[in-house]
Amino acid sequence: MFGIYLKRELGRRKKAALVIAMGLALGIALVITVNSVTAGMNQAQDKVLKSLYGLGTDMTVTKAQSAPKAGSSQGPSFKFGATSSSSSSQSSDRVNTQGGQALASSLVTKVASQKGVSSAVGALTLNVTKVDGSFTQGKAKSSTTSGSTGSSGSGQQGGPGGGSTGSTGAPQVQGGGANFNVNSYSVAGIDVTNQALGPLSTSKITTGKTFTTAQTNAKVAVVSKSYAKSKKYKVGSTFSISGTKFTVIGIATPNSSESTIDVYLPLKQAQTLGDSKNKVTTIYVKATDSKQISTVKSTIQKNISGTTVTTSADLASTVSGSLSTASNLATSVGKWLSIAVLIAAFLVAALLTSSAVSRRVREFGTLKALGWPSRKVTRQVVGESMVNGLIGGALGIALGLAAAYAVTAISPKLTAQLGSTGGGQGGGPGGGQGGPGQQATQNTLEIALNAPVSLTTIALAVGLAVTGGLIAGAMGGWRASRMRPADALRSVS
Known part of the structure; x- marks a missing residue:
């Protein structure tokens, strides 16, 4: 009886039911969209952090670069010898350590022995500035002027009756350059x-x-895909750094974004090039428990003085650019906007349901006159509102999924800028960094935004639909339960 009456009443009031359902649907769709975009922002930020931080890395240990001494020059300098040949090719490499002050390699073992540390490895980051080209020697040429003189004058006479004289100017260097x-x-x-x-x-x-574990001091290299493309390197290609020839054995593609490192070498080879024997610039640390990262950070800072420990949470606080702006909008403005729209949708649904009950005075009064108790009338109104809420929830989920799909299909590009977290300083122009917290300049990355929809978000939408139906049904049912059979008689014209 309940189901038959419910179906008939909803069929009679299709327009009213659709208006209530659409109001709830819009609010639910907005919640799904905001949640999916926020999840996409978090994924994008994770990509930025992982690309710079290192998969499996929980924190890094560095030491801030000491202030340069007065009168010392930090810029690269190049010296070329002069030759007597007219054209001479010259080439020189300047190798600088980058990413902070060098640390003793023995410190890696000390960090690895700290409580809560699963493993630790050292890395040395270098910046190589290569200058090559040629000088072209100029040629000295003299200019000569000619003229005629009479029998009188200070010039030389060329013969009887006068003659021509010539003078040679200072020689001038013409041509040449670098x-x-x-x-x-x-x-x-x-x-x-x-x-x-x-x-x-x-x-x-x-x-x-x-690399293999046996290539600890081999003259081999792995290069990034972008660098290999720019230099036309392939597996088997060779290149030189400060006179040492290396063979490319592999090309690496970043997992999420462009790599900040162009060339990877065995640590011992890098230490030799940078004149940093038994030195590293960054220690990468993995904790035994990801939930205890802050505790491990405090332990390392306490037991190893003078070092800077940077976690992914520290690095996340330095992310700026359109990614950060959009993330803030999605998490703050979007959240409060969703709440406001939901409250409005619930109130509209409740008012529309209450208004519909007011127009059904004769119906509910007659039902009470026939013996329906107030609770049965209330159940009827709540049942109709619940169906409206579920319909609204289904429509809202469909609209929300469509909006999330549209965002993913468009994939708007966002920029993320990583500023320095106080670790070290860059080693030169165009260089990369040895880990988070070692950048002296901002590193800008471009990330495509996606809007994934999780099962938790769908469950939240269903819960909101049921809640909206209950609120609307409770208000309408309360009003219907207060009607008396006499109200039906007064409504008869």
């Missing part, structure tokens, strides 16, 4: 025995192979 190219790139020396932790862990080898 043509040089400057190329700056970043190099990371990694511990080849533990590549799951450190700079190379953010990339995968797509061509060739990675």
Whole structure:
């Protein structure tokens, strides 16, 4: 009886039911959209952090660069020898450590022994500035002027009756010059025995192979995909740094965004190039429990003085740009906007339901006169409102999924800028960094925004639909339960 009457009444009031359902649907769709966009923002931020931080890395240990001494020059300098040849090719590499003050390699073992640390590896980040080109020697040429003189004058006579005289000016250098190219790139020396932790862990080898544990001091290299493309490097190609020739054995593709490292070398080779024997610039640390990262950070700072410990949470606070702006809007403005729209949708649904009950005075009064108790009338109104709420929930989920799909299909580009967190300083123009917290300049990344919809969001939408139906039904049912049979008689014209 309840189901039959419910179906008949909803069929008679299709327009009113649809208006109530659409009001709830819009509020629910907005909640789904905001939640999915917020989830997309979080994923985008995770991509930024992982690309710079390292998969499996929980924190890094560095030491801030000491202030330069008065009168010392921090800029690169190049010296070329002069030759007597008219054209001479010259090439020189300037290798600087980058990412903070160098740390003793023994400190890696000390960090690894701290309570709560699962493993630790050291890495040395270098910036290589290569200048190559040629000088062209100019040629000295003298200019000669000629003229005629009479029998009198101070010039030399050329013969009877006068003659021509000539004078030679100061010689002038003509032609010559210099043509040089400057190329700056970043190099990371990694511990080849533990590549799951450190700079190379953010990339995968797509061509060739990675280092073996036996290549701790081999003259081999892995280069990033973008750098290999710009230099036309392939597996087997060779290049030189400060006179040392390296062979490319693999090409690495970043897992999420462009890598900040161009060339990866075995740690010992990088230490030799940078004149930093038994030195590292960054220690990558993995904790035994991801929930105890802040405790491990405090332990390292307490037991190893003078170092800076940076976690992914510290790095996240430095993210700026359109990604940060959009994330703030989605989490703050979007959240409160969703709440406001939901409250409005619930109130509209409740008022419309109450208004519909007012127009059914004769119906409910007659039912009471026939013996229906107030609770049965209330149940009828609540049942109708629940159906309206579920219909609104279904429509809202459909609209929300459509909006999330549209955002994912469009994939708007957002920029993320990582500022310095106080670790170290860059080693030169165009260089990368050895880990989070080592940037002296901002690193800008471009991220495509997605809007994933989780099952939790769908469950939230269903719960909101049921809640909206209950609120509307409670208000309408309360009003219907107060009607008396006499009200039906007074409404008869």
